[in-house]
Amino acid sequence: MSRAELRIGIRSLEGNIKSLYRFSQKPIIAVLKANAYGVGALQVALLMDKLEEISALAVACVEEGIDLRKVGVRKKILVLGGVLKGEEKAFVEYNLTPVVSHKEHLKALAGLNIPIQIKYDTGMGRLGFLEEVIKDDRVEGILSHLSSPLDEEYSKLQIERFVKILNHYRGLKYVHMESSAGVVYRIPFTTHIRVGLALYGEKPMPNYLVSLTPALELRAKILSVKTLPAGFSVSYSRTYITEKSTRVGVVAFGYADGLMKSLSNKAYLFYKGKPVKIIGNITMDMTMVDLTNTDAQVGDWIEIVGQNQSFTDLAKLAGTIPYELMTNLSSRIRRELCL
Template sequence: MSRAELRIKVENLVENVKSLCRFSQKPIIAVVKADAYGVGAMQVCSVLEGLKEVSAFAVACVEEGIELRKAGTKKKILVLGGVLKGEERAFVEYALTPVVSHREHLKVLEGIDIPIQVKYDTGMGRLGFLEELVKDRRVEGVLSHLSSPLDEDHSRLQIERFQRITKHYQNLKYVHMESSAGVIYHIPFTTHIRIGLALYGEKPMQNYPVELKPVLELRAKLLSVKTLPTGFPVSYSKSYITDKPTRVGVVAFGYADGLMKSLSGKANLFYRGKPLRILGNITMDMSMVDLTNTDAKVGDWVEIVGQNQSFTDLAKLAGTIPYELMTNLSSRIRRVVL
């Protein structure tokens, strides 16, 4: 039993994978770092592991890779976040593929006979070699990252730089640069696309050319329902005062669960398709909503994300990006695979 659930629609997740592959004509490296963007890496990988369209998984650090291996993941796992001293044994023991982006990473891996992939910084200013070519018999792949996919001029410049780099390599198994948004460029010389957000049905841009189905439903239960009189304060700092007798519900979901406090007074939750205004400040574990003209009762589910709004919709109201909302989802939210 749980007070809050993130429900994962497997059928739609699989369909999104197939749609992305059809559009790009390339297999997917599924990005499941940060607990699959908060969705649940174990649950997501258990579904994607059996799909021929998914060639590999990508995580941020060794610890995430180890967790997936212990959970039974068999496919290739790339560790995107570099290599630190002391991690070399884990790469061997758990058959993880390091992505090297600095000479120090290569030093750590000296004498270790495992496949490696090399990252190049073509205009992100984060991880990656600039113009220094890595000549190493262990190199099986090269990659880069588009910093601003909506900026076509900069993206084209990055693609050109990356293509010049790839020409110095032969017999690569993996060449990848396209992200969820980056698939719009149909880069002809890459072998894979590296996808995170779009897998989960969240569109990285308006007019996205790939038809995506919603994968996630986030909901929480009502803890209390009562009618407050006119002039009654609601939440911390008396941040809302009722202007008439108001039926107020307390939802078991707050900023500790991932509903950002900045959404106070801006966002709606939903009950059977009816929008419920959030009243006053969102608190750590609870949010208050206006239940006027509903028959909602204690124990009923209230929708936070689902049929009526996406993480992208909430992110716009919060002045952020859906990645931040999703990765802040609490571990106390039960992940349910449908």
């Protein structure tokens, strides 16, 4: 039993992976960092480990890679966030592939006979070498990252910079740059695409060229239903006052679960497909909604994300990005694979 759950649709997830593969004609590196963007890395990793379209998985740090190995993941795991001294033994013990983006990372890996990949900063201004060619027999691949995929001119400049770097290498097994949004550029010289958000049916840009199906349903149970009279205040700071007799439901989901307080008095949740407005301030563990003209009862489910709205939709209302909403999802939300 759970008061809140995130249901992960296996068929939709697999369908999105196949759709991305068909569109790009390239094997996929599935990014499962930050608990698979909040979806649940341990829930989806073993599923992805069995799919032929998935060539490798990617995480942010050594600890995330170790967690995947401990549940039985066998495919290649890239660690995107570099290498710190003291971590080098874990790369060997757990068969993790480091992504090197600084000379200090190379120093930490000195003497270790493991494949490495080199990251280049072509315009992100974050991790990565600028133009330096790394002459090391262990190099099996190079990668970069598009900072602004919606900016076509700048993205093409980054691609041009990357191809100039690629010309200094030979015999690479992995060349990757395209993210969920970046796949639309169909970069001809890359060998893989590296995607995260699109796997779950969240479209990273308007008019996205890849056909995706929503794979996530986030829902929570109703804790209370009661009718408040006109002129009654709802929640902290009295930001909502009922104008008439109102049937108010209390949903077992708050900002501690990942529903940002900025959505208070703005966003809608859904009951049996019908929108029900959030009224009053979202609190730590609970959110109030207007259930007038519904037959909702205590114990019924309220949909937060699913067929009626996406994380992207909520993020626009909250003034943020879907990644932030998703990675803020609480550990007390049950994650469940379902058909």
